[in-house]
Amino acid sequence: MLKLKKVISMFLAMAMCLGMAACSTPGQKQEPVKPADAAAETPAETAPDKKVLRYSLLADAPTLDPQLMNSIPSSTVGFHIYEGLMRNHIGEIQPGMAESYEISEDGKTYTFHLRDAKWSDGVEIKAADYEYAMRRLVDPATASDYSFLVTSLIKNAGDINAGKMAVEELGVKAVDDKTLTIELNNPTGYFLSMLSMSQLCPVRQDLVEKYGKDFSADADKNVYSGPFIVKEWKHEDRIILEKNPNYWNAGEIKLDEVHILTVADPMTAVAMFEQGELDQVNVPAEVLENYKDKVIYYNDGANDFMKLNMDGSCELSNKDLRLAINYALNREDYILLSSQNLYQPNTRYVLPQVKGVNGDYGDEYPYEAFPLKGDAAKAKEHLAKAMEELGVTDPAAIDVELLTTDAERTRIEAEVLQNQIQTALGITVTIRQVPYKQRLQMESDHEFEMVVTGWVPDYPDPMSYLELWPTGSPYNHGSYSSEVYDGYIKDALTNTDPVKRMEALFNAEKTLLEDGGIVPLQLRRNAMLINPKVEGFETYFVGINYDYLYADIAE
Amino acid sequence: MRKYIFKRVIISFVTIWVLATIVFILVRLMPGDPFSSDKMTPEIKANIESYYGFDKPLIEQYFTYMKNIVKGDFGYSMKYVNQSVNKIIADSFPYSFDLGMRALSLSISLGLVFGIIAALYRGKQLDYVCVIIAIIGTSVPDFIIGAMLQYFFGIKWGLFPVAQYQGIKHTILPSIALGFYTMAMVSRLMRASMLEVVQQDYIKTAKSKGISKFRITYKHQIRNAIMPVVTVLGPTVASVLTGTFVIESIYAIPGMGKYYVQSVQNLDYSLILGMTIFYGAFLVLANMIVDILYGVIDPRIRVSGR
Numbered sequence: 001m002l003k004l005k006k007v008i009s010m011f012l013a014m015a016m017c018l019g020m021a022a023c024s025t026p027g028q029k030q031e032p033v034k035p036a037d038a039a040a041e042t043p044a045e046t047a048p049d050k051k052v053l054r055y056s057l058l059a060d061a062p063t064l065d066p067q068l069m070n071s072i073p074s075s076t077v078g079f080h081i082y083e084g085l086m087r088n089h090i091g092e093i094q095p096g097m098a099e100s101y102e103i104s105e106d107g108k109t110y111t112f113h114l115r116d117a118k119w120s121d122g123v124e125i126k127a128a129d130y131e132y133a134m135r136r137l138v139d140p141a142t143a144s145d146y147s148f149l150v151t152s153l154i155k156n157a158g159d160i161n162a163g164k165m166a167v168e169e170l171g172v173k174a175v176d177d178k179t180l181t182i183e184l185n186n187p188t189g190y191f192l193s194m195l196s197m198s199q200l201c202p203v204r205q206d207l208v209e210k211y212g213k214d215f216s217a218d219a220d221k222n223v224y225s226g227p228f229i230v231k232e233w234k235h236e237d238r239i240i241l242e243k244n245p246n247y248w249n250a251g252e253i254k255l256d257e258v259h260i261l262t263v264a265d266p267m268t269a270v271a272m273f274e275q276g277e278l279d280q281v282n283v284p285a286e287v288l289e290n291y292k293d294k295v296i297y298y299n300d301g302a303n304d305f306m307k308l309n310m311d312g313s314c315e316l317s318n319k320d321l322r323l324a325i326n327y328a329l330n331r332e333d334y335i336l337l338s339s340q341n342l343y344q345p346n347t348r349y350v351l352p353q354v355k356g357v358n359g360d361y362g363d364e365y366p367y368e369a370f371p372l373k374g375d376a377a378k379a380k381e382h383l384a385k386a387m388e389e390l391g392v393t394d395p396a397a398i399d400v401e402l403l404t405t406d407a408e409r410t411r412i413e414a415e416v417l418q419n420q421i422q423t424a425l426g427i428t429v430t431i432r433q434v435p436y437k438q439r440l441q442m443e444s445d446h447e448f449e450m451v452v453t454g455w456v457p458d459y460p461d462p463m464s465y466l467e468l469w470p471t472g473s474p475y476n477h478g479s480y481s482s483e484v485y486d487g488y489i490k491d492a493l494t495n496t497d498p499v500k501r502m503e504a505l506f507n508a509e510k511t512l513l514e515d516g517g518i519v520p521l522q523l524r525r526n527a528m529l530i531n532p533k534v535e536g537f538e539t540y541f542v543g544i545n546y547d548y549l550y551a552d553i554a555e
Numbered sequence: 556m557r558k559y560i561f562k563r564v565i566i567s568f569v570t571i572w573v574l575a576t577i578v579f580i581l582v583r584l585m586p587g588d589p590f591s592s593d594k595m596t597p598e599i600k601a602n603i604e605s606y607y608g609f610d611k612p613l614i615e616q617y618f619t620y621m622k623n624i625v626k627g628d629f630g631y632s633m634k635y636v637n638q639s640v641n642k643i644i645a646d647s648f649p650y651s652f653d654l655g656m657r658a659l660s661l662s663i664s665l666g667l668v669f670g671i672i673a674a675l676y677r678g679k680q681l682d683y684v685c686v687i688i689a690i691i692g693t694s695v696p697d698f699i700i701g702a703m704l705q706y707f708f709g710i711k712w713g714l715f716p717v718a719q720y721q722g723i724k725h726t727i728l729p730s731i732a733l734g735f736y737t738m739a740m741v742s743r744l745m746r747a748s749m750l751e752v753v754q755q756d757y758i759k760t761a762k763s764k765g766i767s768k769f770r771i772t773y774k775h776q777i778r779n780a781i782m783p784v785v786t787v788l789g790p791t792v793a794s795v796l797t798g799t800f801v802i803e804s805i806y807a808i809p810g811m812g813k814y815y816v817q818s819v820q821n822l823d824y825s826l827i828l829g830m831t832i833f834y835g836a837f838l839v840l841a842n843m844i845v846d847i848l849y850g851v852i853d854p855r856i857r858v859s860g861r
Contacts, residue, residue, distance in 0.1 A: 062636065063635060063637050064637075068636050140605075141602075143603040143605075143607075145595060145599055145603060146594075147602075148595075148596055151596075162598045215637060217638055234646075235635075235643070236813060237719075237807075261719065261807065265804045265807070268718045268807055271709065272717050272718055274710060275713070275717050277716075277718075435585075436587075437588065437591050437821070438585075438586040438587035441588060453593070
């Protein structure tokens with residue numbers, strides 16, 4: 001017995017040695033656990049005089065190369081490290097690198113006068129840096145997927161992007177070191193609001209050429225023109241921004257540092273917020289109930305709807321059937337069942353928060369295309385007409401496939417939709433779930449009947465949504481085609497009178513919905529918790545989701 | 556022995572080449588493509604495809620890729636556009652390796668101890684305790700163990716940091732969560748194997764020779780019983796060291812596991828390929844080491860004798 005105890009204690013001792021050895025050897029030799037990080041271990045105690053804002057992302061920013069950015073997390077960081085000609089601060093257009101600007105009488109030529117300012121490495125910022133950046137964006141060799149922002153906007157951008165014209169032909173010219181002109185295809189009122197998008201922000205030709213593909217791959221492989229610089233970027237772990245002393249408006253910037261941590265699990269992020277390790281966090285729908293009184297809701301611009309295929313390959317080419325589906329849905333129930341009321345039911349197409357003539361579009365043009373709770377009588381009426389036109393007697397003979405992605409949330413959404421449509425109309429709805437990337441491809445290949453999809457705006461104007469549906473538009477995956485609609489869009493593109501233009505856009509929206517061109521579903525909302533000490537942390541719904549430009553931490 | 560190792564190395568390279576080829580074909584067969592997005596237009600897609608050389612015939616792409624692999628160049632990620640796959644692996648693998656080493660040393664040592672105790676005290680209370688721990692470890696999935704450890708030790712009692720990988724303190728919870736399953740598996744295997752060995756004739760012989768119980772246990776029983784454990788360690792070590800998606804997500808650790816899963820979701824061809832080849836090479840290496848270890852532990856299969 002005694003010997004046995006010896007054996008056991010020997011093994012235990014061995015185990016402990018092994019365990020301890022493991023704790024000391026790799027840990028101290030490996031990079032991840034550097035003593036330099038010890039300060040970050042207790043974030044609450046990091047130099048009390050420093051003002052630090054900490055928030056998290058579900059996945060690391062895929063890139064910080066301004067022209068290659070194609071995701072909201074990336075461009076949110078980009079917004080704070082690069083300086084556009086103008087600044088769009090939650091919808092308010094403020095001067096950026098341009099001190100002043102003039103617009104030609106036809107509204108197509110913009111002349112910007114740049115202020116004296118320096119890159120974070122002390123080199124002067126020149127108009128040529130903007131010219132180079134915008135050429136780089138549309139150059140097919142750059143292969144930027146966000147070149148679509150300007151391909152129909154800036155003169156010759158489309159042809160250059162399609163490889164039909166030299167990049168020097170772009171309608172962007174550095175007249176001298178401090179003057180830049182930009183020529184547009186059409187007078188475009190919202191153009192100024194787009195200029196703070198990272199994709200249109202300057203880069204330095206010498207550095208792009210020096211680093212090649214690795215440009216901006218790490219904190220030290222780029223220089224910065226905006227209010228913050230990237231001090232450290234540990235991929236999939238943290239991005240640390242530091243106030244840029246060279247920034248032209250540095251006096252207005254109050255934060256010393258911004259820590260952007262990658263936390264893949266939203267529940268972990270909530271836990272870190274609870275422990276005081278984060279200042280802001282988005283609460284997932286599953287636990288929203290626990291935080292109901294503390295959260296602040298904000299729209300991130302995402303608008304979910306169903307695209308319907310109208311190219312003649314299925315019954316949905318029938319307008320009455322499309323309208324029947326639209327009237328059949330009880331969108332309030334749908335929201336309750338699919339997102340526990342985190343999202344908002346929606347029966348129109350354009351995000352109400354985008355800019356109208358003076359105020360918000362939704363306030364200026366209120367509209368409810370279909371009742372939120374649905375209208376069973378109208379649904380039946382349209383169904384009867386549709387059946388007659390389609391020549392069927394049994395509604396169950398109408399069989400449509402509902403395509404969606406294979407995520408848990410989208411499965412629940414699809415099941416609620418399937419149930420509501422089948423119950424109200426008696427038609428057959430089959431759900432098909434595929435991986436996200438496959439859904440996107442099937443959409444653009446027009447290989448679907450009904451698909452749950454969405455859109456986020458690229459500029460705060462109804463056109464950002466409505467440009468999808470003109471006949472022949474590359475995003476018109478449903479093959480919607482209406483001369484009336486096309487007419488309104490054409491009018492809006494060329495009309496210089498802001499009121500008439502907005503009316504044309506509203507009429508286009510109405511036409512699309514009255515034709516049952518889409519099935520509007522929901523506006524996505526986020527519920528965030530924020531440290532009460534943080535002031536001026538704003539959310540926005542175009543291009544970026546957070547704006548902490550002028551944020552401050554109260555003492 | 557040297558000849559054997561040489562042969563194994565050759566076979567390993569062939570294995571990895573076959574793996575690379577199969578995965579190269581399989582990723583292309585997956586529906587969808589890496590560049591699909593809500594806002595993609597045909598012109599822009601064409602630009603991106605020609606940028607990555609996708610406009611060339613597949614066979615040409617294959618040879619280009621293989622040539623680059625031989626040079627040790629896995630290309631650039633298609634999602635993290637400025638990051639080379641080599642860099643991503645070099646950045647993320649140390650985290651997974653560090654965490655994996657901690658988890659393994661903890662789980663293997665404790666697993667062996669529990670297994671041996673359980674076997675020696677078979678049918679007694681200590682045995683039941685060990686068996687219960689092992690059952691919990693094998694049947695409760697890691698995301699539950701991970702989340703529970705995080706909740707109790709991190710949030711409720713505040714003993715350890717909730718997440719991130721910053722210092723020794725941060726490594727404890729994820730190491731336990733990651734190692735729990737391996738520990739349970741090792742202890743179950745060890746217990747079963749110990750009980751089997753104790754029936755063997757050589758143990759009876761040793762007993763009849765009057766050798767002390769300690770010596771029998773230590774020299775004969777454990778040494779022989781450990782073989783099956785060593786067998787499973789090869790693949791286990793490889794998979795634990797190259798990272799796990801769940802634990803890395805829960806504890807916000809920038810390891811390889813997360814990249815691996817996300818690369819498949821994103822259809823990031825070059826990253827999927829690079830990670831698979833790296834993981835495959837690691838697995839092959841671990842198995843080779845295990846095979847060589849057999850010879851060291853068990854003289855009967857000392858390979859040099861062949």
